[in-house]
Amino acid sequence: MAMLIPALAQYDFTWLRNYDSDWASYTSVPARRDLAFLALVFHYDLHLSSAVRYLGEKYTGTYRNVDAICARLAQHDIQPDLITHFRRVLSHGGPAHLNAEVSRANMLLYLREGNAKSIPQHEETVRKTMAKEMRNSFCFPLPSWTTRYMKHIFITPLHIVLKEDKARMIFNAKLRHTADAVSLNMMTSTHLGVEMDCAYGSVYRRIFRRLYNLRISYPDDDLVIHANDIKSCFRQLPHHPDVVGAFSYVLFEHMWVQVRLTFGSDFSPQSWEPCRRVLEQLAQSLFKDSSLRDKHRKYLDQIMWCDSLSSRDAQCKFVQAVRDRLNPGVLDDDGNPVDTPHDFFVDDGIYADLYDVVRIEQALAASIEAVFIILGNSELEKRQDPISFDKMCELLVAPFNKILGLHFDLRRLTVGPPPEFIAKTLTHLEAFHKGRRSFQAREMSELMGLLQHIANSSRWLNHILSHLYTSLGAALGSNKAYLLNTSKAFREALDLATSSSSLPEHRSYAQSATARQVHSSRRTYYLNQTAKEELNLITRALRDDTIPKHSPIAYLIPREPSGTAWGDSCLYAAGGYSIDMQFWWYVKWPDSIVQYTLLFMRNNPDKGKLISINALEYATVIINYCAALLYFRDEIAPDGDPHPTVHILADNTSAESWAGVGV
Incomplete structure (x- = not known):
């Protein structure tokens, strides 16, 4: 030097x-x-x-001329506090x-x-x-x-x-x-x-609600979904x-x-958040500016449209959506469609609308203009574009699309994991074949992460994963017990992690270090029969094309219930009713059940045979569910809603949690 x-x-x-x-x-x-x-x-x-x-x-x-940008944002009624954050970043x-x-x-x-x-x-x-x-x-x-x-x-x-x-x-x-x-x-x-604070976690639900409400307002027209991706969004700041x-x-x-x-860096997503929110509000506000289609024509002309939109069979039927208080559709009080909203999941700007070339081009042009306003116009002689135009043009404007790692079918109004993700998960499941006897905590954690992503849209899978989580939890607990018995350094780190007298930075380091050791242990654990059966069942279900991997969007958004049922149980009987679904029932538990309740087993002499009141309350939920299923499946219910939802209430929080119903 x-x-x-x-x-x-x-x-x-x-x-x-x-x-x-x-x-x-x-x-x-x-x-x-x-x-x-x-x-x-x-x-x-x-x-x-x-x-x-x-x-x-x-x-x-x-x-970028920040003062000029902020002045323009104010003209579009962007929230003042949001502009303040935006100016700072x-x-x-x-x-x-x-x-x-x-x-x-x-x-x-x-x-x-x-x-x-x-x-x-x-x-x-x-x-x-x-x-x-x-x-x-x-x-x-x-x-x-x-x-x-x-x-x-x-x-x-x-x-x-x-x-x-x-x-x-x-x-x-x-x-x-x-x-x-x-x-x-x-x-x-x-x-x-x-x-x-970051709020992009709510984007999925907002997109689902937008699609469902579009179908309410346009029951016989194709819907499309598309996205606009920002290049290196954190690097823009x-x-x-x-x-x-x-x-x-x-x-x-x-x-x-x-x-x-x-x-x-922990602040990067939060620093980008003002830009993300500004883009959402600004893009929707710019939808009114019809001149943007001419301004950005060179980009719009590169967009590819799905062939099925123009060649749709006249007999093609769309799954319908039902209007309620929470989902009124997408028309204003005068019967006109509202300006197309934009939802940015970090750097992915998603918009959905009726298949109308003018509206889709207008929405896309508004999105492009919003990005150019806050991040700078295209100047390829100086720097890369702030928009990934190659990705935008490769993504079809279509009723079937892969967005944010999910596959949308807007004719059936469903969403779920794409086929390649299911194939990847099946590859991991193949390692847990029928002859497999043991597993390590890390590999089970990786598998559970894949299965949980599928379960987010394939709701039936949620009800099968509980015992696998139990097996994983037991393995992690055994790893911890083993380390406690064999590693002095682990014991000291755990003491440090749980001691209120230790410095906060020492405590956080110890918590992180012990967690890593517990999860990365190479000890193997016996794969019990229940876990084997569940893994085999999941594998067969994911391979079976007749079992849906996609869920109706109607089940993924807040809706008013199609019917409400109540039920309650005691140690000798149970009952339930629903005025909406026109049923009531009463069941007296048989002696073979009652004799194993607290009425006869207060001291629990036969350990493990006691039938809990929680289980009896859960039975009322199941019976109410079967009654509701009968009502909707046997055409007793009025026509109209292809995806009815039922609110089943029980006088027991454990039963409601097991069933996955609301209170």
Whole structure:
């Protein structure tokens, strides 16, 4: 460094601020850029914040006129408090607050421990990914040896995730190597509630309700669903220059200074949240501007439409939806359709509507315009587009589509896991064949994660998973007991995790460390007969094409019940009724049941044979369900609702929980 400082003192690095028309062609880091960035940092006495401010708009996002954008948002009646949050993340960057002091020894610990094993294992992919990050001005490189001389920096480990044909660098900002280690996520103030809370978890239900209400208003017309994807959404927002050094990492011969938000910092989703909400409101407001279709015609003309929309058989019938107080349809008081709403699940903007070319194009044009307004217009000679137009154009405008990892059929009005996900799950299930006798907690956890995703839309699966969760819970409990008996370090960590007198950071580290050990134990456990039967049943059901894997959307949204039933039980009898479904019943329990209740087994002499009142209450729920099933299946009920819902109430919370019904 002593030799390079005078050698680079007169080096002209000013060209780094200029836009390079060949930016998209870089596949590696040119040596010329290495020297230029090094000269720049030397010029500013190793202060990265000053260097980033000098680099300017390419790296800080100041090519956006935030005042003009916010003024335009106000014209579209965007909520004032939302505009305030939006102004902050666009003009100042993230996080909202970062004021931390850590020791140099702590930084060196992270530097010496290095990155995850996946980084050297996929070196070529990592280098290509970083070249892409560099050419998009999301970060800039310095020689790795400069790390130990740099002022006000922190080093965070990275790992790479490969999914299909896509690679994503994950910034592991929560990793702690020791109980005293301070990770980057511990320095941010996200836990203080200064960032905006994320609300994209409600997007699924809003989309389902939109589709159901569309079918109410348009019972005989095709519906379509489509999406608009934002490129590198977190990278659209800058880190504040004063703290940019905290977001550095070392990969091979370079130290990288991350000037845009990362995938892994705890505040990144919260910082993006104001943009996500603004996009939803702005896109719907812009629907009224009919000039946008002409403005964005070159994109709209690239959209592909499903052939079945124009060649639909006249005999094709649509599953109907039923209007109620909670689902009035999509028409206003004058009978006109409301402006098409947009729902952004993080960076995926989803919109659904009646199959009408003008309305769909108008919705898509409004979505494009909203993104351009807040993130900047298309300027390919300077930077990549903020919208993934290739993805947008490849996705058909269709009544059948894969959106957010779910397959939608808007003619049947169903949603469920796509076939390839079921095939992936079946591959995992094949490992649990009939001859399988044991399992490890980790592999069962992975399988349960896949099955639960299917169960979210294939509701019948929820009722089969309970014993598998019990088996998994027992295995984790046994792992913990084994570690307690065999590992002094685990016992000490567990004591630290549960001690109220220990420091909070020590306690959280110990909780994380013990949980990892319990889940990653390689001990095997006996696969009992019940679990084997359930796994076999699930496998056969997922392979059976006659068993639906999709659920009617009508069962995934709030609706008024088609009927309500009440029931109650005591130790010698039970009864139930429903005025809506025109039934009542009374059952006296036979002696073979009563003799095993608390009426005759107060001291429980035959352990394990006592019939709980909870089970008897559950029986009333089942009988009420069968009565409701008879009412709707035997055409006793009036026609109209293909997916009736029944509210069954029991005087017992355990019975209601077992049945999965509401109170």
